[in-house]
Amino acid sequence: MPEFDLDSFKKTWQEQPVQKKYDDNEILKMLNKKSRNYVKYIFWISVAEFLLFSVMGIFYFFQTEEDNGFLNILEKLGAQKTAEVENSFENIYWVLKVLSIIVTAYFVYKFYQNYRKIKIEENLKGLITRIIKFKKTVNSFILISILLLVAFTSIFTIFIFYSLSSQNVEPKNSAMMIFVVGVILTTAFSVLLIWLYYRLVYGIIMSKLDKNLKQLKEIDSQEM
Template sequence: MMDELELLKKDWKSRESKLPKLSYDDLYGMIWKRSSSIVKWIFIISVIEFVLPHVLYLLPVAREGMEFYETLGLKNIMWGITVAPYPIVIYFIYQFYQRYREISARDNARDLMHKIIRTRKTVKNYIIFALSVFLISFLLIAVGIAFSDGDTFVHALNMEKKALEQPIDNLKWVVAGILIAMGILCTAFLGLIYFLIYGLLLRKLDKNYSELKRLEI
């Protein structure tokens, strides 16, 4: 048994000696390239996320939805929800681009660790902002429906007052409540998507950060 163990040790050592020896610079270079690639993808995904809703607005279903809210007299609210976040979203996209440029410039390991921390913080702030805007949008629409004019509300639903089984005001609050519930569920679903996409990239950055930390020890 001991002879077999010694043979295994010798075989392992012989194989180990044939493996390529990676220097500090080699390891750092690999981590730097991986980190740069990850941040580039974060930037690309944020741009796609900004452009995609505008493409969806071209679909007939989306246009009909906008017309429905306009009929309810919520045109200003819808424009506010759509346009108001633009400056902040563009600012975050610019920040992602800046993080990519910063992390693409090869520095020492300690500086790269600092840039990874900054990138993680920017991504987390963006996710919190995006989810907050998404949920607030549903809440504003729900409030707008709840306090909308009764006749306008019935007209928007293409119904007649006689066909309603309950008072218009009650129906408005029911619809508003449904929208709030949908908003919470949709925000949770969007948060899950962010967790899967951005979370995966952040976990890879965390792994790079840990490897850099070991290099510095």
């Protein structure tokens, strides 16, 4: 009976090629499907945000009670809330509101475009390019959302100063200091909330998309 050599058996077993559970094409298809789903999730979230902004705008349009924070601040600083001031405020508010809805609608359309292109894309390098472009679109949407908030606050603040100047009102230094500090703190807190919201809602999905992108790049580097 031949002697059993355990070391030789281990060496032979280790040298045997390991069969891949999935080949690169199957992995590519799975990553493609996952990436499409992640893009679809962000698309539907953006649709929900667009509908929310639209409903809020319609609600404000049919609201009869006046409850405008900036106009109330204007009165506390000593200015009169005249019909001219109210009309100017409403015009500015509606222009900015429409601009916000247009910007959101534009990104909803861009997300849908990205979803459709990734859905039909089968080429590996093309899929990588689509995902990178989608990430840039998401980052632009977050940045523009924050910039819009800062722009809105700045425009309304300028409107208050203009109204005070046009009525020759000089508020007390203490009241003006409280107003300026309040605007800065409120804006900073609002920006932080928006950033946290997008970080939580979009960030979780984007982190998973990043993992897909990393795997796709690894497959691409193996093919080169």
